[in-house]
Amino acid sequence: xxxxxxxxxxxxxxxxxxxxxxxxxxxxxxxxxxxxxxxxxxxxxxxxxxxxxxxxxxxxxxxxxxxxxxxxxxxxxxxxxxxxxxxxxxxxxxxxxxxxxxxxxxxxxxxxxxxxxxxxxxxxxxxxxxxxxxxxxxxxxxxxxxxxxxxxxxxxxxxxxxxxxxxxxxxxxxxxxxxxxxxxxxxxxxxxxxxxxxxxxxxxxxxxxxxxxxxxxxxxxxxxxxxxxxxxxxxxxxxxxxxxxxxxxxxxxxxxxxxxxxxxxxxxxxxxxxxxxxxxxxxxxxxxxxxxxxxxxxxxxxxxxxxxxxxxxxxxxxxxxxxxxxxxxxxxxxxxxxxxxxxxxxxxxxxx
Numbered sequence: 366x367x368x369x370x371x372x373x374x375x376x377x378x379x380x381x382x383x384x385x386x387x388x389x390x391x392x393x394x395x396x397x398x399x400x401x402x403x404x405x406x407x408x409x410x411x412x413x414x415x416x417x418x419x420x421x422x423x424x425x426x427x428x429x430x431x432x433x434x435x436x437x438x439x440x441x442x443x444x445x446x447x448x449x450x451x452x453x454x455x456x457x458x459x460x461x462x463x464x465x466x467x468x469x470x471x472x473x474x475x476x477x478x479x480x481x482x483x484x485x486x487x488x489x490x491x492x493x494x495x496x497x498x499x500x501x502x503x504x505x506x507x508x509x510x511x512x513x514x515x516x517x518x519x520x521x522x523x524x525x526x527x528x529x530x531x532x533x534x535x536x537x538x539x540x541x542x543x544x545x546x547x548x549x550x551x552x553x554x555x556x557x558x559x560x561x562x563x564x565x566x567x568x569x570x571x572x573x574x575x576x577x578x579x580x581x582x583x584x585x586x587x588x589x590x591x592x593x594x595x596x597x598x599x600x601x602x603x604x605x606x607x608x609x610x611x612x613x614x615x616x617x618x619x620x621x622x623x624x625x626x627x628x629x630x631x632x633x634x635x636x637x638x639x640x641x642x643x644x645x646x647x648x649x650x651x652x653x654x655x656x657x658x659x660x661x662x663x664x665x666x667x668x669x670x671x672x673x674x675x676x677x678x679x680x681x682x683x684x685x686x687x688x689x690x691x692x693x694x695x696x697x698x699x700x701x702x703x704x705x706x707x708x709x710x711x712x713x714x715x716x717x
Contacts, residue, residue, distance in 0.1 A: 367423060370393050376465075378465045381427075381428075441471075491522060491531045515563065518541060522534040523535075538574075544563050
């Protein structure tokens with residue numbers, strides 16, 4: 366995070382991080398305060414170490430990105446082409462890239478210093494893969510392949526896919542192994558001090574600096590080596606780094622919980638929408654089926670009614686009278702008995 370913030374706000378035309386304006390550094394601090402709980406350290410004895418750690422990380426990021434941008438610049442043969450092809454970090458702000466070229470890469474003093482550095486690098490017997498961390502720092506942190514100087518030399522000058530950086534490094538490694546075998550015959554297993562002595566005998570010493578070991582004190586002991594004062598970067602990694610990791614883990618956990626809640630909410634909404642759609646579809650299907658059944662029943666009823674009416678009109682006695690009723694006539698003095706005859710001698714008369 367600090368590296369990205371340095372890349373976002375820092376002007377990279379300064380020679381070193383110390384020359385970056387304080388206003389820019391305060392902007393970076395403001396962002397760090399937003400992400401990490403640094404207030405709890407301010408009134409403690411650890412606060413100076415925290416500040417040194419932040420400064421060391423900013424300085425490392427500034428230096429690493431400057432080297433990256435310079436390598437990008439060197440890939441182009443002329444200045445104008447380089448200006449028209451900024452790195453990805455400046456794709457949205459090409460004017461920052463042009464400013465670096467004009468104020469730093471085209472500075473005669475900077476060009477002269479780069480040439481001197483290039484000449485000095487040609488004097489190196491071989492390069493190293495140990496990166497920005499020193500040999501002593503890697504041994505102190507007990508990184509894989511750097512628990513002792515002998516194996517640390519191989520880890521810093523040999524890779525599985527490419528092998529040794531050059532033939533000279535391979536020959537020096539053979540010298541180290543030969544010296545280690547000789548000392549093991551004399552003293553047995555090599556102690557940390559014996560390993561440093563082995564590196565010194567095999568590669569030599571120059572003003573308190575041993576190749577493959579780094580700067581050493583006179584007659585170092587395990588107590589002195591393990592009890593040395595931590596560098597600001599080491600202090601940051603071992604103390605503040607734990608707090609940062611806890612804050613990051615807490616933020617990640619909170620984000621995961623929010624994501625889960627949002628996921629469940631969306632799932633519930635989706636399920637509810639599907640249920641509503643299916644329910645509406647079912648209601649529409651039932652309505653259509655009901656209407657169809659009602660139409661069938663109504664049609665059947667009408668057909669039956671028509672059949673009944675036709676059959677009723679065809680009944681005897683209803684053929685001449687559409688009303689289907691019979692009319693009986695007789696005199697006012699007579700009455701009809703149960704046999705269908707009137708009182709008197711006459712026959713029945715049917716007006717029907």
